[in-house]
Amino acid sequence: MNRMKWCLPILTTICLFPDSVMAAEPTAEPWVYEDIEELAAQGYLELPDKDLHSLSRTELSTLVAKALARIEDSQGTTLADEYGRVTRLLVEDKVQLNLSKEQLEAAGKIFRQREREARRASDDLARQSLRGVNRLEVMGPLQKRAKASQVRLQAAARDFAVARQRTLRRQRMNDELAQRQNDLLNAMTSAATGVGPELMESFGASSTSGTIRTSGGFGSSAADLGEGGSGMPYTAAMDANSASPDRTYPNGSRLLRDSSARDADAIARASALRTEFMSELDDAGYIDDQNAHLADDLPVKNLQRPRLRVDGEVRVSDGHSSGDRPEYRRNDTELRLRVYPDYDIDGNWHAIGMVEAKKQFGDKHDKDDEKIRLDRYYLEGNIGLAKVDVGAFSSLMAEGNVYDSKFKGMRISAGNPVVYTMEYGKANDTDKAWNLTADYEQPTYGLGAGVYRFEGGYDRDNAVADGKQSVAMARAHQKMGDVDVGAMILYGKDRGKQGTGYVVSVSNGTEKSWEPRNRSWWLKYYYQPYETYYSHTMNGTADVMRRYGGFKGVGAGYSYTLSKDWLFNLEYYHLWDLDTDKQSNTVWGSLTHYFKNYEN
Structure with missing residues (x-):
């Protein structure tokens, strides 16, 4: 009886928490949990500390979305790239495994302590009972202490079970990643030497230990492969040399999708999970309406992209404005060509530019009419975890409500999930x-804030003058069904004057020039004193109205993809200036054709 009293909490824990958590109604079929754990073991996602069976379908779908994204990112990479990714994950997993072992050890100590305390409390209660002591003032505190010790033991037993399950799961994931790292190393060696793993073993290369030995018996670890005289360095050229004449790659060479049954298994599992959680992923905005299966999104063959990629567009536009002031009345027709070269320097840094030529036929003839000019030129690459642009690039500030044009200088972006720029x-x-x-x-939602500073530049009359203009911005948007609702607040100071404005928007869809019959639209209401913007993105008369205090009014836009790479846009603005309440109306339309020298 004495032993049964302190064992009772443990038995209760085992019954109530068979998987180290409180039993609950399953939110998915058993295969779902198995597939998620297998994808985690293969390095495609990180499992939470909570047991999978305790997660809601929404939480499970979030894990599935992360795995899908990781699988998509891994497609088309070299074996060396994947080896590097798996090695990084293995290091991270080893750290997590060590932490889990420490937590398991600590939980074990607490569990054993609580076990001893429960045993002593139960012993004291049983002994007094056997002696025939029934006085309330004696038995009451003993019963209370025994009950409290059992509650603490049950909690400690649960924590120990959770820690043990977490450690076993981390160990399994670590072992899987280590095996995958070894498989990738053998595949790279086979690609480099043209010798399969079986034949490599006959020459002394172990397929399980991650060590390659020369005929003389000297070896090097996987980390040291290629250093000194005991190993052969792996290079991207080996992938290129392993290609067949038709530029497809056999097992053990370029595409992991084609070379690894493990990845084929991962894709099959991810596709089944995507189908299972289709509605949750769709509600979260992960899946486009046109994509019903994972295979539609993932490449199935290697596409060789040129080192120099060129995108371009040819646009014809026509705009007509009318209003209460002469400067509000304009007719502008323009033919414009833009070419965007992108040269891959070293796999990280890119030299990017934009060459523009245009011909204007209406009332507007600026200094660039009938000229060919290099309007954008900059370097883009990553330094550590930061993305860096240096040169003359395009800058879109506050969604274009503050500035949308060329910026000469430097841009640095970093951070996840909050991106700082x-x-x-x-x-x-x-x-x-x-x-x-x-x-x-x-x-389904987003938040943002920023501060913008211009020194010199345009004053209220759009004349270049000394002075400073500052704008602070805060924004938020929320997806509500098929539409996205957003709001932005702007506070600006310009040469001693200040003003507060806002922009409210409703939109549906996004422009997709590659998807025929794709539609999108937006509707906005603006209230922006001139202090809140420097060069507005709209095709209406916002910039002209700076000299009249700014503007307020509505704007609407619609886009439609006529066929692949042919996009039609139509915009309308009905605005009033803030000083005199004079109005203007603008209708602007364009037809754009896109082209490039590579395949997606």
Whole structure:
């Protein structure tokens, strides 16, 4: 009886928590949990500390979305790239495994302590009972202490079970990743030497230990492979040399999708999970309406992209504005060509540019009419965890409600899930400009804030003059069914004057020039004193209205993809200036054809 009293909490824990958690109604079929754990073991996602069976379908779908994204990112990479990714994950998993072991050890100590305490409390209660002591003042505290010790033991037993399951799961994932790392190393060796793993073993290369030996018996670890005289370095050229004449790759060479049954298994599992959680993923905005299966999104053959990629567009546009002031009345027709070269320097840094030529037929004839000019030129690459742009690039500030044009200087972006961005240099006709922003985006909502500073540049009359203009911005948007609702608040100061404005928007869909019959639209209401913007993105008369205090009014836009790479746009603006309430109306339309020298 004495032993049964302190064993009771443990038996209760085993009954109530067979998988180390409180038994609950399963939210998915058993195969779902097995497939998620297998994808985690293969390095495609990180499992939470909570047991999978305790997660809701929404939480499970979030894990599935992460795995799908990781699998898509891994397609088309070299074996060396995947080896590097798996090695990084293995290091991270070893750290997590060590932490789990420490937690298991600590939980074990607490469990054993609580076990001893429960045994002593139960012993004291049983002994007094056997002696015939029934006085309330004696037995009451003993019973209370025994009960409390059993509750603590049950909690400790549960924590120990959870820690043990977590450690076993981490150990399994670590073993799987170690095996995958070894398989990749053998595949690279086979690609480099043209010798399969079986034949490599006959020459002394172990397929399980991760060590390659020369005929003389000297070996090197996987980490040291290729150093000294005992190993052969792996290079991207080995992948290229392993290609067949038709540029397809056999097992053990370029595409992991084609070379690894493990990845084929991962894709099959992920596809089944995507089908299972289709509605949850769709509600979260992960799945496009046109994509019903994972295989539609993942490449099935290697596409060789040129080192110099070229995108381009030819656009014809026509805009007509009318209003209460002569400067509001305009007719502009323009034919424009833009070519965007992108040269891959070393796999990280890219040299990017934009060459523009245009011909204007209406009332507007600026200094660039009938000229060919290099309007964008910059380097883009990663330094550590930061993305860096240096040169003359395009800058879209506050979704274009503050500035949308060329920026000469430097841009640095870093962070996840909050992305921090800093730009420093010169905007159009300024002496100096800089901005700092923070953005947090999720599939169904987003938040952002920023501050923008222009020194010199345009004053209220659109004349270049000394002075400073500063704008602070905060924004939020939320997906509601098929539409996205957003709001932005702007506070600006310009040469001693200040003003507060806002923009409210409703939108549906996004422009997709590659998807025939794709539609999207947006509707906005603006209230922006001139202090809140420097060069507005709209095709209406916002910039002209700066001299009249700014503008307010509505804007609407519609886009339709006529066929692949042919996009039609139509926009309408009905605005009033803030000083005199004079109005303007603008209708602007365009037809754009896109082209490029590579396949997606």
